[in-house]
Amino acid sequence: MRHAEILENIVASIQSCMPSGKDFIALHEPSFKGNEWSYVKECLDTGWVSSVGKYVDRFEEMLREYTGVKRAVAVVNGTAALHICLKLVGVERGDEVLLPALTFIATANAVSYCEAVPHFVDSSHLTMGVDPFKLDAYLHDITVVKGGVCYNKETGRRIKAIVPMHTFGHPVDLDPLMEVCQRFRLELIEDAAESLGSFYKGCHTGNVGRVSALSFNGNKIMTTGGGGAILTNDEMLGRLAKHLTTTAKLPHKWEFNHDQIGYNYRMPNLNAALGCAQLEQLPDFLQEKRALARTYQKTFARIEGVTFFAEPDFAQSNYWLNAIQVSPKYSRLRDEILQVTNERGLMTRPVWKLLCDLPMYANAPKMDLSVARELERTVINIPSSSCLGAIYV
Numbered sequence: 001m002r003h004a005e006i007l008e009n010i011v012a013s014i015q016s017c018m019p020s021g022k023d024f025i026a027l028h029e030p031s032f033k034g035n036e037w038s039y040v041k042e043c044l045d046t047g048w049v050s051s052v053g054k055y056v057d058r059f060e061e062m063l064r065e066y067t068g069v070k071r072a073v074a075v076v077n078g079t080a081a082l083h084i085c086l087k088l089v090g091v092e093r094g095d096e097v098l099l100p101a102l103t104f105i106a107t108a109n110a111v112s113y114c115e116a117v118p119h120f121v122d123s124s125h126l127t128m129g130v131d132p133f134k135l136d137a138y139l140h141d142i143t144v145v146k147g148g149v150c151y152n153k154e155t156g157r158r159i160k161a162i163v164p165m166h167t168f169g170h171p172v173d174l175d176p177l178m179e180v181c182q183r184f185r186l187e188l189i190e191d192a193a194e195s196l197g198s199f200y201k202g203c204h205t206g207n208v209g210r211v212s213a214l215s216f217n218g219n220k221i222m223t224t225g226g227g228g229a230i231l232t233n234d235e236m237l238g239r240l241a242k243h244l245t246t247t248a249k250l251p252h253k254w255e256f257n258h259d260q261i262g263y264n265y266r267m268p269n270l271n272a273a274l275g276c277a278q279l280e281q282l283p284d285f286l287q288e289k290r291a292l293a294r295t296y297q298k299t300f301a302r303i304e305g306v307t308f309f310a311e312p313d314f315a316q317s318n319y320w321l322n323a324i325q326v327s328p329k330y331s332r333l334r335d336e337i338l339q340v341t342n343e344r345g346l347m348t349r350p351v352w353k354l355l356c357d358l359p360m361y362a363n364a365p366k367m368d369l370s371v372a373r374e375l376e377r378t379v380i381n382i383p384s385s386s387c388l389g390a391i392y393v
């Protein structure tokens with residue numbers, strides 16, 4: 001087949017999965033078809049818009065129930081949730097924290113907020129997230145475990161934790177990753193910002209890590225405008241998460257008493273009201289997104305030059321952002337697809353630049369990143385809003 005024909009087929013395939021008669025299709029737009037207006041209006045009518053009000057408690061309870069964790073703490077955004085997660089497991093100044101080179105900037109920035117050092121690891125073709133087997137071999141080479149603490153032999157620094165990220169909602173292979181954490185005495189924090197509604201072997205993502213972070217930014221599977229949450233199965237850490245994110249204030253009717261440096265990271269009631277209404281619809285969003293993904297998968301099965309990224313066997317994914325991967329033998333094709341689709345009002349996007357290539361992380365330690373590099377060059381996100389899947393449910 002001629003190159004131009006391959007390109008045209010791919011663009012036509014995306015187009016064929018879209019509803020007709022629209023001149024612009026966003027990559028991901030929110031959907032407000034439930035109780036959003038009524039819950040938000042109630043906040044305005046009663047004056048409970050800010051840091052106190054019933055929706056925060058209700059939202060936390062709904063999240064706890066849906067994800068199956070013991071405690072959920074709602075916060076201002078996903079980055080703040082990650083920051084507190086790192087603090088909760090004891091990441092301190094000068095520690096190294098392992099995280100994928102292929103992730104959104106927030107994962108690394110949260111490590112920097114703790115004055116710790118991000119240490120970038122490679123991804124797996126199967127999940128686009130951390131490759132536990134390659135990581136195991138790497139840590140075997142470069143670390144030594146002494147007195148229950150893992151040290152990087154090259155930098156002398158303690159390696160305290162790892163933050164895997166469930167890329168576009170596809171869970172990483174958590175069982176072998178947990179074994180790596182046990183072998184090298186690492187704390188596990190899941191960056192589940194993209195994976196609300198995604199399950200690993202039947203268990204909701206965010207349950208395996210000692211603590212985990214969710215995001216409800218406007219582009220995520222559900223939104224609170226801006227927002228996030230900390231999940232944990234450790235009651236003590238859950239209480240501490242609440243304390244740290246509410247300025248570490250000791251409860252008292254009138255006195256201002258704080259027992260450490262806390263943070264003003266609490267989610268406002270107004271945002272939590274939106275969150276309750278959105279979370280009520282999460283099962284519908286998931287059904288629509290999975291139906292859209294199935295349609296893409298069937299369509300791309302017959303198309304030359306690209307493969308559709310499907311969930312691994314051990315996972316049930318939320319398909320937050322659908323992804324196709326251009327065959328590495330067609331090197332120009334990725335940019336051509338991006339160009340033509342965006343010209344025609346179909347919003348598509350490449351993945352993030354690897355974080356180790358950004359100026360502030362250029363000198364951070366890293367392992368061989370050949371798979372992450374290949375994903376960076378070849379993956380494209382395609383339109384994924386839940387409303388696009390509604391016609392396939």
Ligand SMILES: *Cc1c(COP(=O)(O)O)cnc(C)c1O
Binds near residue numbers: 103
């Ligand atoms: C969205 C996201 C976050 C958190 O983002 P906020 O905008 O701060 O809520 C963190 N990590 C990843 C991988 C994300 O996609």
